[in-house]
Amino acid sequence: MGKVIGQRLPLYDSYRHTTGQTRFTDDIYLPGMLFVKTAKIPVPHARILNIDTTGAERVAGVAAVITHKDVPNNYWGAFVQDQPVLPDKYVRFLGQPVVAVAAVDEDTALEAAEKVKIDYEELTPVFDPEEAMQPGAPEVHEGGNIAKFGGYDAMMVRLGDVEKGFAESDYVIEHKFHTAMNEHAFLEPHCSVAEADANGHITIYTASQTTSWHQFLICGVLAAPINTVRIVSGPTGGGFGGKSNPSTEFVVALLAKKTGKPVKWRWTREEEFLISTVRSADTFWMKTGFKKDGTLVARQIRYIQDTGAYNDFGTYGMMKLTSQINGPYRIPNVWFDGYVVYTNKQVTGPMRGYSITQSVSANETQMEIIAEMTGLDPIEVRRKNLVQDGDILPTQQVLEAVGVRETLDAVIKASNWYSK
Amino acid sequence: MSVQYFAPASVEEALQLLAGNSDYTLLAGGTDLVPRMNLRQIKVLRGLVYLGNIAEMKGITSHNDYIFVGALVTHSRIAASELIKEKAPNVWYASYHMGTPAIRNAGTIGGNLVNASPAGDSCVALLAADARVILKSRHENRLVPVKEFFVDKGRTVLNPGEILYGVQLPMAGQGIRKGSSYQRIGLLKGSSTAITNVAAEVEQDGEGVCQACRIAVGAMAGTPLRLAALEEALAGKKIDRDLINQVVKDVDAWINPIDDTYATAWYRRKVVKVLIKRALLEASGLEGSEGEV
Amino acid sequence: MEIAFTLNGLAVKVDVKPADILTDVLRQKLGVLSVKKGCETGDCGACAVLVDGELVNSCVTLAPTVAGKSITTVEGLIVNGEMDIIQRRLAEYHGTQCGFCTPGMVMAIKALLNGNPHPDEAEIRRAIAGNLCRCTGYQKIVEAVQSITA
Numbered sequence: 094m095g096k097v098i099g100q101r102l103p104l105y106d107s108y109r110h111t112t113g114q115t116r117f118t119d120d121i122y123l124p125g126m127l128f129v130k131t132a133k134i135p136v137p138h139a140r141i142l143n144i145d146t147t148g149a150e151r152v153a154g155v156a157a158v159i160t161h162k163d164v165p166n167n168y169w170g171a172f173v174q175d176q177p178v179l180p181d182k183y184v185r186f187l188g189q190p191v192v193a194v195a196a197v198d199e200d201t202a203l204e205a206a207e208k209v210k211i212d213y214e215e216l217t218p219v220f221d222p223e224e225a226m227q228p229g230a231p232e233v234h235e236g237g238n239i240a241k242f243g244g245y246d247a248m249m250v251r252l253g254d255v256e257k258g259f260a261e262s263d264y265v266i267e268h269k270f271h272t273a274m275n276e277h278a279f280l281e282p283h284c285s286v287a288e289a290d291a292n293g294h295i296t297i298y299t300a301s302q303t304t305s306w307h308q309f310l311i312c313g314v315l316a317a318p319i320n321t322v323r324i325v326s327g328p329t330g331g332g333f334g335g336k337s338n339p340s341t342e343f344v345v346a347l348l349a350k351k352t353g354k355p356v357k358w359r360w361t362r363e364e365e366f367l368i369s370t371v372r373s374a375d376t377f378w379m380k381t382g383f384k385k386d387g388t389l390v391a392r393q394i395r396y397i398q399d400t401g402a403y404n405d406f407g408t409y410g411m412m413k414l415t416s417q418i419n420g421p422y423r424i425p426n427v428w429f430d431g432y433v434v435y436t437n438k439q440v441t442g443p444m445r446g447y448s449i450t451q452s453v454s455a456n457e458t459q460m461e462i463i464a465e466m467t468g469l470d471p472i473e474v475r476r477k478n479l480v481q482d483g484d485i486l487p488t489q490q491v492l493e494a495v496g497v498r499e500t501l502d503a504v505i506k507a508s509n510w511y512s513k
Numbered sequence: 514m515s516v517q518y519f520a521p522a523s524v525e526e527a528l529q530l531l532a533g534n535s536d537y538t539l540l541a542g543g544t545d546l547v548p549r550m551n552l553r554q555i556k557v558l559r560g561l562v563y564l565g566n567i568a569e570m571k572g573i574t575s576h577n578d579y580i581f582v583g584a585l586v587t588h589s590r591i592a593a594s595e596l597i598k599e600k601a602p603n604v605w606y607a608s609y610h611m612g613t614p615a616i617r618n619a620g621t622i623g624g625n626l627v628n629a630s631p632a633g634d635s636c637v638a639l640l641a642a643d644a645r646v647i648l649k650s651r652h653e654n655r656l657v658p659v660k661e662f663f664v665d666k667g668r669t670v671l672n673p674g675e676i677l678y679g680v681q682l683p684m685a686g687q688g689i690r691k692g693s694s695y696q697r698i699g700l701l702k703g704s705s706t707a708i709t710n711v712a713a714e715v716e717q718d719g720e721g722v723c724q725a726c727r728i729a730v731g732a733m734a735g736t737p738l739r740l741a742a743l744e745e746a747l748a749g750k751k752i753d754r755d756l757i758n759q760v761v762k763d764v765d766a767w768i769n770p771i772d773d774t775y776a777t778a779w780y781r782r783k784v785v786k787v788l789i790k791r792a793l794l795e796a797s798g799l800e801g802s803e804g805e806v
Numbered sequence: 807m808e809i810a811f812t813l814n815g816l817a818v819k820v821d822v823k824p825a826d827i828l829t830d831v832l833r834q835k836l837g838v839l840s841v842k843k844g845c846e847t848g849d850c851g852a853c854a855v856l857v858d859g860e861l862v863n864s865c866v867t868l869a870p871t872v873a874g875k876s877i878t879t880v881e882g883l884i885v886n887g888e889m890d891i892i893q894r895r896l897a898e899y900h901g902t903q904c905g906f907c908t909p910g911m912v913m914a915i916k917a918l919l920n921g922n923p924h925p926d927e928a929e930i931r932r933a934i935a936g937n938l939c940r941c942t943g944y945q946k947i948v949e950a951v952q953s954i955t956a
């Protein structure tokens with residue numbers, strides 16, 4: 094064995110972790126630093142009628158109180174700019190921050206936030222995406238609850254002739270699947286610190302999984318040239334996809350600009366569960382046709398992804414999903430319609446195997462059922478249908494350098510599968 | 514909010530303090546109280562009386578017909594006590610399996626009782642043990658059966674100005690074979706409050722006839738609960754599998770499970786029957802316990 | 807109110823409010839930033855420290871209650887510039903990834919080994935059951951401890 098290959102090498106930062114020297118964003122304390130807490134309303138769907146911040150501003154120790162009026166470009170989003178930094182017209186999920194307060198400490202900020210008066214008209218919420226798609230359902234967004242794909246309601250993918258495929262199949266099975274919402278629950282809650290220099294340029298310390306992306310979005314919201322916003326990505330105390338979009342950063346940047354002081358916003362675990370992004374809960378129908386010998390012939394999917402209150406990465410998630418609807422299997426006839434639907438729940442976003450794990454679980458469940466129905470060995474059914482170089486995915490991608498067969502063989506060998 | 518802090522060194526001193534300030538909040542291990550403070554659920558906090566310096570409430574002592582456990586004894590101390598493990602195995606099991614190492618090191622048996630959670634582990638074990646609590650105030654000592662201690666979720670018969678001093682665990686009389694079993698199910702193996710928990714004690718004579726039995730369940734009502742109807746159905750009879758299956762069938766009428774983030778009432782209703790059955794089989798000696806750490 | 811206690815072998819005096827949690831006092835007043843806030847409800851163990859040798863979650867410990875006691879954090883395990891073997895092995899066995907749970911995890915293992923120098927696997931897992939780690943899956947942590955005790 095060499096000096097490196099075959100050796101167990103500690104990660105470059107791990108001794109700092111074990112000795113407690115790693116400085117996460119919440120470990121940054123700057124002179125004169127202010128702390129943020131927010132005002133919210135106790136319902137998931139409402140029209141905002143009036144926001145009165147005077148009570149909060151009067152609390153001793155409060156440096157600034159901001160609302161949507163203080164945000165240069167309030168609406169942001171990766172694909173659709175539908176998400177307000179601080180809402181002006183509607184609250185669309187429970188716990189959505191409406192007003193942000195910066196004060197000398199968290200207790201003072203909280204006391205002030207409790208004194209903000211938000212008048213609102215409660216609206217009927219909708220939580221189930223299937224319900225949200227029905228005509229007459231409560232509207233999460235004006236203009237309907239179905240996000241658009243280039244003017245269409247659904248992301249559509251077609252390969253071959255699916256009706257012909259089902260007709261040629263010996264068996265056709267169909268199931269409805271429902272997956273659960275997941276919270277990343279990284280140990281380090283969201284936190285960021287912003288400070289403005291003498292020129293008003295902003296430095297934001299944060300635990301971002303996507304530094305440049307943060308900078309791009311934050312500059313948009315602040316209406317600031319890109320050279321005036323610096324992002325320092327510190328160590329990330331777990332991200333798993335959940336730290337891909339800005340969360341606390343817009344507000345601390347705005348407050349640092351307004352007050353000229355360093356500002357920190359740290360979410361509590363309660364806020365993590367209530368307002369951070371989650372993996373979407375999806376509902377879908379998967380119909381698969383196959384031959385007696387286990388060969389897959391056709392697949393039809395109607396897919397509903399619950400994106401929550403805002404689109405965020407939802408459109409992208411649906412596009413990403415379509416590359417995986419066959420899993421690693423060759424299916425010559427495919428018909429897919431995927432809907433991204435708004436509901437009055439917290440926003441969904443990337444999480445480990447973004448958008449893919451949901452359909453993979455359905456795919457492999459059906460493979461097990463197919464093995465049972467055909468009496469074939471579950472590994473053999475899979476092996477028979479594995480993709481290979483030159484195969485075309487439903488998205489028209491032509492595959493090359495496919496290694497799945499070798500991978501499967503290696504796993505079977507390593508796990509001693511056949512002697513279990 | 515300005516809060517007064519006191520750390521009395523004796524029960525006398527603590528009671529003296531409470532006599533004039535019955536709205537002060539008592540603090541033992543803090544594992545129930547402090548999370549609620551951090552979540553801003555405690556709206557009024559005038560004074561904190563930390564009991565942790567009162568040595569006489571930290572003892573485990575053996576007496577003629579009972580064992581005394583001070584209210585400040587931590588779950589870790591109980592889990593490490595050979596005496597409790599031998600003489601009150603359910604009380605031992607409850608402490609050994611509750612929470613996490615850090616929670617057991619701080620959390621006390623007294624705090625568990627006064628917190629009166631519907632599925633408090635010590636609460637359920639002490640109910641089935643027929644334990645008595647000693648309540649002290651400036652002018653009075655009260656001995657209250659645990660069965661009469663809980664009023665509602667988070668509420669007990671403890672009066673303002675009173676301190677829970679300790680617990681008495683009665684021991685079985687001569688010639689009685691006492692079997693016991695504690696069953697619990699949680700979301701995680703470590704760290705998690707019970708979805709439901711069951712403690713059973715069965716006293717049998719030489720012939721296997723049930724002389725007395727006590728069955729306590731958690732999360733089946735606003736407070737930990739004794740299932741008196743089941744106990745009566747077993748009393749005076751020779752216990753076998755058929756009898757146990759029979760009485761477990763009737764559980765539904767006597768429970769009203771809580772519905773919360775840990776589990777639904779529907780699930781609790783299903784699972785509690787399985788646990789009661791296991792508990793009775795084990796406590797009556799018909800089945801051994803499953804090995805576990 | 808002023809309280810005095812021992813922190814990593816040194817006598818300290820600090821001004822606290824009765825309802826301050828120990829985590830905040832250690833982090834903000836005494837600069838012990840290894841003590842993390844993951845939940846503030848006693849559930850995650852990121853804030854775990856030793857109080858008189860026993861593992862305790864500092865977020866559910868009110869600061870005045872540690873008056874006169876002795877507190878140890880990961881900083882205190884470094885003696886004459888030498889790391890504790892737990893700190894070395896966790897790093898070498900990849901028992902730490904993002905590192906946020908790690909200081910609490912180190913203290914939980916320290917508490918275990920202080921009382922039981924040769925724990926079996928079940929005892930190791932029971933000892934770290936209150937320290938949530940979302941990155942490692944625990945296996946590498948267990949292996950790191952086993953490498954010490956084997």
Ligand SMILES: Cc1cc2nc3c(=O)[nH]c(=O)nc-3n(C[C@H](O)[C@H](O)[C@H](O)COP(=O)(O)OP(=O)(O)OC[C@H]3O[C@@H](n4cnc5c(N)ncnc54)[C@H](O)[C@@H]3O)c2cc1C
Pocket residue numbers: 538539540541542543544545546547548564584585610611612613616619620621622623624625626627628630632633634635671675676677678704705706707847848849
């Ligand atoms: C992560 C976590 C996991 C947990 N897991 C479990 C579990 O698995 N099972 C379980 O049952 N519980 C569990 N708990 C709850 C808690 O740890 C226990 O109920 C514990 O026994 C409480 O004791 P304490 O000394 O910490 O109480 P404290 O928080 O100090 O006090 C609780 C209440 O009792 C009052 N009180 C305390 N002592 C006295 C006294 N002597 N006289 C009068 N009043 C008093 C206090 O005023 C307060 O209202 C868990 C808690 C956490 C944070």
Ligand code: FES
Pocket residue numbers: 842843844845846847848849850851852853854863864865866
């Ligand atoms: S922060 Fe203390 S246990 Fe999580």
Ligand code: FES
Pocket residue numbers: 280330331901902903904905906907908938939940941942
């Ligand atoms: S290493 Fe990231 S939580 Fe444990």
